[in-house]
Amino acid sequence: MTAIDFNYGKGFTFSKHIEKDVSDFDRVFGVFKELLTHTSGDIEEAFEWLKTLDAEYNIFNENYSLEDFEDDLKKRGYIKEEIDPDENGMNISITAKTERAIPVSYTHLTLPTIYSV
Numbered sequence: 001m002t003a004i005d006f007n008y009g010k011g012f013t014f015s016k017h018i019e020k021d022v023s024d025f026d027r028v029f030g031v032f033k034e035l036l037t038h039t040s041g042d043i044e045e046a047f048e049w050l051k052t053l054d055a056e057y058n059i060f061n062e063n064y065s066l067e068d069f070e071d072d073l074k075k076r077g078y079i080k081e082e083i084d085p086d087e088n089g090m091n092i093s094i095t096a097k098t099e100r101a102i103p104v105s106y107t108h109l110t111l112p113t114i115y116s117v
Contacts, residue, residue: 024064025072027076031059032069033102038116041102043079 031053035046046064054060066111073079078098084091 015097024061025076026070028059028064028069029073030077032073036102041094041099043092 006096022104028050032046032050035049036043039045039049047070050059054066060066066079070079074081076097077095078101079092080095081090083089
């Protein structure tokens with residue numbers, strides 16, 4: 001990697017884009033966090049949106065599937081499976097770790113609410 005040339009006072013310095021190596025999990029996790037924000041934390045709806053986006057934009061490939069992503073979320077502690085006594089099945093929910101990873105949006109707050117926080 002080359003050093004960054006700031007070239008103060010002489011305008012912009014352009015260089016060739018160097019693509020960063022991002023793991024499949026990190027690439028998909030960024031999209032998933034945004035989906036959780038838009039679905040107000042509804043993980044099942046976020047997975048449905050992820051399937052829809054995958055059908056149109058090919059987010060997943062033969063090496064990394066939605067099931068792999070879900071397994072990685074469980075292994076890394078972002079989601080957990082719980083027994084749901086009402087439905088006699090398993091329920092998937094987000095953990096506190098996931099809640100901390102989701103960006104907070106303050107656009108829905110008014111100024112008096114923001115200043116009272």
